[in-house]
Amino acid sequence: MSGIDLINVVKRFGALTVIDGVDLAIAEGEFVVFVGPSGCGKSTLLRMIAGLEEISDGELRIAGSRMNETPPAKRNIAMVFQSYALYPHMNVERNLGFALETARLPAAEIRERVTKAAKFLKIDHLLDRRPAQLSGGQQQRVAIGRALVRQQKLFLFDEPLSNLDADLRMEMRVEIARIHREVKATTVYVTHDQMEAMTLADRIVVLKDGRIAQVGTPMELYERPANRFVAGFIGSPRMNFLPGMLVREGEESVLSLAGGRHRLSAHDYAGDVSLGIRPEDLILGGGDATLEAEVLLVEPLGGESLVHLNVGDGRSIVAKAQGRPEIRPGATTVVGWNHTRAHLFDKDERALNPRGA
Amino acid sequence: MVRSATGRRLHRIAIYGLFAVVALYTLFPFYWMIASSLKSGQAIFDVTFLPDLKFNNYEAILSDGVFLRSLLNSLIVAASVVALSLGLAIAAAYALGRIDFRGRSPIMFLFLAVSMFPQIALLSGLFEMIRWLGLYNTLGSLIFAYMIFTLPFNIWVLTTFMRSLPRQIEEAAIMDGCSPLRIVRCIFLPMMGPALISTGLLAFIASWNEFLFALTFILTDENRTVPVAIALISGSSRYEFPYGAIMAASTIVTVPLIVMALLFQKYIVSGLTAGAVKG
Amino acid sequence: MATGAIRIGLNAKRARTAWLFLAPSLLVLFAVALWPLGRTFLFSFTDAFLTEPDIYAYIGLENYFTLFEDALWWQSVRNTLYFTVVSVSIETALGLAIALLLNAHMSGRGFMRAVILIPWSIPVVVSARMWQWMLHDQFGILNHVLKLMGVIDHGIAWTANPDLVMPVIIAVDVWITTPFMVLLILAGLQMLPKSIYEAASIDGVSEWRQFTALTLPLLAPSIAVAVLFRLLDALRMFDLSFVLSSNSDDTKTVSIYAREVLVNFQDMGVGSAASAAIFLMIAVVTAIYVTVFRLNRKLLGV
Ligand SMILES: Nc1ncnc2c1ncn2[C@@H]1O[C@H](COP(=O)(O)OP(=O)(O)OP(=O)(O)O)[C@@H](O)[C@H]1O
Ligand SMILES: [Mg+2]
Numbered sequence: 001m002s003g004i005d006l007i008n009v010v011k012r013f014g015a016l017t018v019i020d021g022v023d024l025a026i027a028e029g030e031f032v033v034f035v036g037p038s039g040c041g042k043s044t045l046l047r048m049i050a051g052l053e054e055i056s057d058g059e060l061r062i063a064g065s066r067m068n069e070t071p072p073a074k075r076n077i078a079m080v081f082q083s084y085a086l087y088p089h090m091n092v093e094r095n096l097g098f099a100l101e102t103a104r105l106p107a108a109e110i111r112e113r114v115t116k117a118a119k120f121l122k123i124d125h126l127l128d129r130r131p132a133q134l135s136g137g138q139q140q141r142v143a144i145g146r147a148l149v150r151q152q153k154l155f156l157f158d159e160p161l162s163n164l165d166a167d168l169r170m171e172m173r174v175e176i177a178r179i180h181r182e183v184k185a186t187t188v189y190v191t192h193d194q195m196e197a198m199t200l201a202d203r204i205v206v207l208k209d210g211r212i213a214q215v216g217t218p219m220e221l222y223e224r225p226a227n228r229f230v231a232g233f234i235g236s237p238r239m240n241f242l243p244g245m246l247v248r249e250g251e252e253s254v255l256s257l258a259g260g261r262h263r264l265s266a267h268d269y270a271g272d273v274s275l276g277i278r279p280e281d282l283i284l285g286g287g288d289a290t291l292e293a294e295v296l297l298v299e300p301l302g303g304e305s306l307v308h309l310n311v312g313d314g315r316s317i318v319a320k321a322q323g324r325p326e327i328r329p330g331a332t333t334v335v336g337w338n339h340t341r342a343h344l345f346d347k348d349e350r351a352l353n354p355r356g357a
Numbered sequence: 358m359v360r361s362a363t364g365r366r367l368h369r370i371a372i373y374g375l376f377a378v379v380a381l382y383t384l385f386p387f388y389w390m391i392a393s394s395l396k397s398g399q400a401i402f403d404v405t406f407l408p409d410l411k412f413n414n415y416e417a418i419l420s421d422g423v424f425l426r427s428l429l430n431s432l433i434v435a436a437s438v439v440a441l442s443l444g445l446a447i448a449a450a451y452a453l454g455r456i457d458f459r460g461r462s463p464i465m466f467l468f469l470a471v472s473m474f475p476q477i478a479l480l481s482g483l484f485e486m487i488r489w490l491g492l493y494n495t496l497g498s499l500i501f502a503y504m505i506f507t508l509p510f511n512i513w514v515l516t517t518f519m520r521s522l523p524r525q526i527e528e529a530a531i532m533d534g535c536s537p538l539r540i541v542r543c544i545f546l547p548m549m550g551p552a553l554i555s556t557g558l559l560a561f562i563a564s565w566n567e568f569l570f571a572l573t574f575i576l577t578d579e580n581r582t583v584p585v586a587i588a589l590i591s592g593s594s595r596y597e598f599p600y601g602a603i604m605a606a607s608t609i610v611t612v613p614l615i616v617m618a619l620l621f622q623k624y625i626v627s628g629l630t631a632g633a634v635k636g
Numbered sequence: 637m638a639t640g641a642i643r644i645g646l647n648a649k650r651a652r653t654a655w656l657f658l659a660p661s662l663l664v665l666f667a668v669a670l671w672p673l674g675r676t677f678l679f680s681f682t683d684a685f686l687t688e689p690d691i692y693a694y695i696g697l698e699n700y701f702t703l704f705e706d707a708l709w710w711q712s713v714r715n716t717l718y719f720t721v722v723s724v725s726i727e728t729a730l731g732l733a734i735a736l737l738l739n740a741h742m743s744g745r746g747f748m749r750a751v752i753l754i755p756w757s758i759p760v761v762v763s764a765r766m767w768q769w770m771l772h773d774q775f776g777i778l779n780h781v782l783k784l785m786g787v788i789d790h791g792i793a794w795t796a797n798p799d800l801v802m803p804v805i806i807a808v809d810v811w812i813t814t815p816f817m818v819l820l821i822l823a824g825l826q827m828l829p830k831s832i833y834e835a836a837s838i839d840g841v842s843e844w845r846q847f848t849a850l851t852l853p854l855l856a857p858s859i860a861v862a863v864l865f866r867l868l869d870a871l872r873m874f875d876l877s878f879v880l881s882s883n884s885d886d887t888k889t890v891s892i893y894a895r896e897v898l899v900n901f902q903d904m905g906v907g908s909a910a911s912a913a914i915f916l917m918i919a920v921v922t923a924i925y926v927t928v929f930r931l932n933r934k935l936l937g938v
Contacts, residue, residue, distance in 0.1 A: 072532055077532065081525040085523065098533055098543075449660075464658065464662075471669045477872060477914055482673060482675030482679070485672070485689050486672055501668060568760065568761055600772075611759075618750060
């Protein structure tokens with residue numbers, strides 16, 4: 001049992017409330033990723049789990065026991081930092097073994113565990129080097145190795161890959177997935193990178209201003225964002241939003257946009273809404289509903305292209321199209337979507353669903 | 358500003374000329390001290406610019422047990438002060454530099470204020486304290502008293518340095534199960550080399566050179582430190598003043614400091630400026 | 637698990653560690669500075685004698701009356717202030733000049749920096765002895781050179797002549813401590829951003845204007861801090877006068893006066909009163925200086 005329970009957890013720095021009542025249950029062996037805009041409190045929440053920040057209010061339980069007052073070392077947690085935080089004056093071997101040395105394990109066992117972890121991470125040829133003599137990727141491996149040798153049930157990562165270049169990032173992402181598969185430790189992982197979040201996470205926690213905006217599997221967040229914030233945050237390029245008005249007409253609801261009226265199945269809600277459609281769900285020239293649009297710019301990305309469109313009122317949206325569409329900037333075109341792929345948000349930015357859905 | 362080639366050359370000559378003047382002004386007294394120390398007997402009273410390379414004065418001063426004893430005393434005092442003040446300061450600097458607790462700022466202010474205390478203001482109270490501790494006329498009295506000017510300074514400089522060490526390294530050590538003591542010993546101490554050298558050197562120099570306390574708290578010749586020994590060398594009359602011996606003793610005391618100043622120039626300067634020019 | 641036990645937060649635990657780590661230093665500083673300072677003030681209201689400091693009676697302000705009626709005390713106050721103002725001014729001006737010279741981009745700067753460190757790093761007693769010898773009235777090199785140059789006929793008794801002894805002491809102090817000024821100002825100079833000078837040069841600002849309009853104002857805080865350190869040092873000057881001209885009333889500083897009363901006359905009461913007066917004098921000077929130059933932030937660095 002090594003799940004984590006956060007119960008109405010609050011963090012204040014003086015008068016400033018940074019984490020504002022977070023409730024979250026993380027199951028044993030689960031890989032949970034925290035995402036959110038800069039400053040939303042991801043690191044703070046992670047550091048509270050680690051014990052590096054005191055919890056102002058609420059309760060943290062690990063494996064069912066209250067941990068608020070437990071010092072970090074007694075929480076059975078291993079952590080990997082963004083800056084790697086390797087000890088600069090120790091070689092790789094001592095860096096890896098330092099925690100075990102601190103715990104006064106017998107030298108032979110330290111050696112064995114260090115060797116094993118080093119092999120596992122393919123850094124066994126670097127054991128004599130100092131951190132300064134390692135590349136960024138190698139340092140990252142050592143940092144992960146340092147967490148691994150302790151054989152804890154709980155791993156915390158704070159943006160571990162953000163100092164690496166794109167190639168290495170991908171490589172290490174795969175590596176971390178492999179480690180999780182094999183070690184099966186409960187993992188909490190903070191990142192800015194959606195790709196990491198989508199590929200690594202069992203569940204993603206989207207934070208905003210110190211509160212949870214939504215928790216769910218990557219596909220849940222993508223398919224059914226609970227609010228406009230999550231809808232905009234998950235997915236790249238980000239979801240397009242158009243303002244509109246939703247009115248009840250008998251057994252149906254009607255959505256009025258600047259470019260036309262669209263009949264939808266009945267919603268309980270009526271009033272100002274915003275319509276959200278992902279660029280990949282926009283169809284050039286077709287769909288259940290369509291708008292007239294002027295082509296502003298076509299950005300070819302190779303296999304697909306991003307088409308920037310002006311839909312009137314100076315509002316621009318982005319559509320993703322396969323290949324390289326035969327349209328030129330300045331041309332007028334029709335862009336559409338299917339109702340099943342459209343998202344509606346009320347004036348409080350909550351997702352709207354048709355009655356009965 | 359564009360200067361002609363000759364103008365530039367003149368400028369360079371002028372600057373090197375000034376360098377030479379400054380160097381002469383700074384170094385000539387040392388030359389004269391050493392040259393005088395190498396003249397024997399009455400020769401010192403003839404003003405000649407070249408030394409005779411006679412070592413009589415050195416023989417005299419070094420065969421004098423009291424002077425050797427005072428050299429050793431100075432060494433013991435300075436080394437103990439360095440060790441003690443660094444040990445205490447490292448612990449205090451960890452608290453002040455890395456832990457956010459109520460009372461931090463007032464304590465920093467207190468240390469700063471203490472470092473500005475004039476020594477003379479403490480003399481009578483310190484006299485009493487040293488007697489009470491049973492340290493009067495022992496080297497311990499000086500080691501204790503020298504904490505006044507070494508400890509606050511060291512704490513100040515080391516706190517600044519500790520604060521500049523990366524936070525995540527300490528946190529990694531915390532997660533690795535290190536106690537604060539172990540963090541300081543195994544993680545921070547090895548990372549603080551330059552700062553320790555700077556503060557250690559300055560503490561050494563200050564203790565080696567101190568005069569007022571050394572003059573006041575030590576009563577007997579065999580416990581004196583070098584500056585007092587040199588200050589108290591005197592002859593039977595004004596005309597028998599043993600300048601040769603004094604110059605030889607001064608040279609002996611000065612040479613280690615000069616070597617230190619030349620070798621560790623960078624550390625001394627950075628320690629001095631860290632103490633004074635806080636960014 | 638922790639039911640019933642008192643829950644101590646992580647921050648509280650860390651704060652406790654902080655106090656634990658600070659305790660030895662605080663204890664030592666209390667014993668070596670705060671307590672003695674308090675006792676000095678206390679003794680200044682008693683008739684204690686150094687031989688038996690345990691036996692004393694309170695006599696109010698009498699020691700201070702004795703002190704303030706002593707012309708020698710006032711002379712040593714005047715000497716100290718005169719010495720401080722003149723020597724610190726010269727050292728600042730000279731220090732600035734040498735620092736600017738060293739800051740000029742020239743090879744040999746490292747060597748010069750080392751050279752200049754030497755007078756500062758050796759014991760003041762040694763410097764005093766060295767100069768005493770060079771200034772010797774009969775055999776001193778200075779008189780010798782002056783005679784060779786035909787400036788004087790008879791050797792000048794530099795440290796015995798009441799009109800000359802203070803200037804001599806100031807000159808030696810300048811030799812000893814100008815390096816300190818140079819190093820601090822040099823450090824300040826090297827922190828100045830290069831780009832503003834490049835910009836100024838492109839704008840055709842003359843070098844002199846660059847110095848007065850850019851360098852000096854930017855350097856002012858560094859100089860101010862360096863001067864404060866020197867002020868504190870000069871106000872408590874002891875060794876130089878003690879060795880170079882121990883019996884002269886013309887160079888008696890307050891520190892020498894206080895120690896003389898305390899140790900030579902064994903009068904702990906008046907000696908402590910003098911010490912306390914010096915403490916207050918320096919505290920006031922420091923407070924005024926720090927306020928005038930608004931140094932609080934720079935000094936505390938927070
Ligand atoms: N020690 C502190 N004192 C005061 N405020 C703090 C402290 N640490 C963090 N904060 C504030 O708490 C908020 C959340 O910080 P946190 O580091 O958790 O954000 P984050 O989500 O990790 O951001 P990023 O993605 O940039 O790393 C920020 O507004 C930050 O300014
Ligand atoms: Mg963060």
